[in-house]
Amino acid sequence: MKIKPFLILIPLLVVWGSKAQNNKFQVGIGYQRTWLLDNQASPLKYQSSEKTFLLGYTHTGNTGKFDARLNGAWGNFFPTGFYNRKMYDPGYNPDGTPKSDSGLILGTLYNARIDIGYAWKVNSGYSVIDNKKLESRNYAGASLSNQLFYSDNIVRNAWMNSSSLNAEFQHDAQYNARHTINIKISIPIFARNTRLPYHNSVSSPDGSSHIQTIFKQGSRMAWFGNFQSIRLEAGYDYAVNKMFGIGIHYFGQWLHYNYEKPISLFQNNIGITASIK
Amino acid sequence: MKRSITLLALLAILAQPFFSCQKLLIGNTVKNTPTANFDEMWKGYHQWYGMFSVRQVNWDSLYIVYRPMVNDQMSNTELYGILCRLITPLNDIHAFLQPTSDGLPRFESSDFFRINRIQRDFSIDLVRSKYIPSLVTVDSSFHYGITPDNIGYIHFGEFGLPLSFYKQQLNVIMESLKDTKGIIIDIRNHAGGDDEVSRYIAGLFAVEEKLYMTVRKRNGVDPGCFTSPESWFVKPSGNSSYVKPVVLLTTRWTSSAGETFTWAMNTQSQVTQMGDTTAGGFTDVISRELPNGWLYFVGVGDYRNALGNSEEGIGVSPKKYIINTREDIEEGNDKVLEAAMASF
Secondary structure (H helix, E strand, O other), X not given: OOHHHHHHHHHHXXXXXXXXXXXXXXXXXXEEEEEEEEOOOOOOEEEEEEEEEEEEEEEEOOOEEEEEXXXXXXXXXXXXXXXXXXXXXXXXXXXXXXXXXXXXXXXXXXXXXXXXXXXXXXXXXXXXXXXXXEEEEEEEEEEEEEEEEEEOOOOOOOXXXXXXXXXXXXXXXXXXXXXXXXXXXXXXXXXXXXXXXOOOOOOOOOXXXXXXXXXHHHEEEEEOXXXXXXXXXXXXXXXXXXXXXXXEEEEEEEEEEOOOOOEEEEEEEEEEEEEEO | OHHHHHHHHHHHHHHHHHHHOHHHHHOOOOOOOHHHHHHHHHHHHHHHOOOOOOOOOOHHHHHHHHHHXXXXXXXXXXXXXXXXXXXXXXXXXXXXXXXXXXXXXXXXXXXXXXXXXXXXXXXXXXXXXXXXXXXXXXXXXXXXEEOOOOOEEEEXXXXXXXXXXXXXXXXXXXXXXXXXXXXXXXOOOOOOEOHHXXXXXXXXXXXXXXXXXXXXXXXXXXXXXXOOOEEEEEOOOOOOOOOOOEEEEEXXXXXXXXXXXXXXXXXXXXXXXXEOOOOOOOOOEEEEEOOXXXXXXXXXXXXXXXXXXXXXXXXXXXXXXXXXXHHHHXXXXXXXXXXXXXXX
């Protein structure tokens, strides 16, 4: 019997069966900017302009909330100030003269993140404003996440996979049962990070694929002392009716990791969402 | 509803600082000045180049010589001149500078590539027109056929496509060549590629596992810091091994993965390397950038043959030496191919 799917299934079954349940499915699209400095590959700061999508599921119960989310993004990726860099043809004409054609050096950044977490309600509050109810709840919990960054740039920057166990703190405020604001902070405690080895190349003597080789040669355990990935999420949802809602959400991330050479990343994402309960 | 709008506005205001503080959170980048560009390129080779020792280059002394020539008032063209002079002593097919501005051309540190520019001693079009009219083009750098004398012929110009592509194609090709009396493998214009492709293809001609190279790569900022050596073995691959005579054709333009392929093939007793010595550049290469956006390329490995000797800057010598002149090809005579065909 495979252990991992079973472990994911247990919390799903628990939260699905609990009373006073509130299940929400969410889809979203957005726009993201990423800035990155990967000293292992380049001294240049890179930036991107990405389209993003989101698929999410949240179950809110009396004692806590379960959250599962898949985010994906892709977009142009280039050194700041060098958007239109040219690669001149290094070849020669048959008469020995250098060729004069050129092409733009283009690149794309891809990133994806999956998060699964559970947070327990630690306290809640209640007040009445203008005869309408304002409820607030605070949660503390943990999540497992995996995020992958990959670029097809010639210098192979931004290649990184991070699987982490994160501490999470959330605050939800709901006004008049229609307006909901939520804020979440997530900080990894431990992680298994994978980057290219120091020499920034991939080859294996034993016939392993490139992906297997990168994970074999480039993976290390990390902790908060050498790996920081602070994520902030803030969102507003408006319940159009009991079943359907719309919202606007912000996601920001700062990441820094020391191996093999330091990589720093800063991301901002704004998106609109639609949810079904 | 007013509260909703207020809350949204507050969210937007709170988010603003996050969009503008990327400079603080990302850290400092190197300034784009001629001196910083020189220092970055010197440091890049210092921290990643794998062959100072085997090529007997004192990289520190080159900094002492050339750094004083750089100043922040110089033009890109002047900086380009100094950077070219810096890497010239490496004389390495994998060490070159690729400017991305000012129309400046690629500078090859390899004396051979810089002086010769274009290969004149091989033409696949001549092979097709005079020797193998039935030559099949699998890809612009991959051809095969059978001569009128029932000698198989496979040409590889690179190993840059995915391994799965070569596996799929060669399953069919080797089946079609199984009844030939021998095969000529022509890598005279091989530009390199993936060493794992080299190993797989060499395995099509192997009957037993044999060591053909050891590899170590840079693993730290100190020029003496390398990974532990990895041993690479060629072993039988594909559906069956081709054990009839094989002639491997090489020239000075056979480089990189073409040379590791030559090492692997030379472990097999039925293979005879014919032609000219190869280029002498075996390692994996990475590209790095300068603050001005230019690219430069660095060989990160120290590759050794089965005996533990480096052939960087030397190349793999053939068992039978024969070359074409430019005039031979222009007059329609591929004497190297003719000699290979006559050897069966």
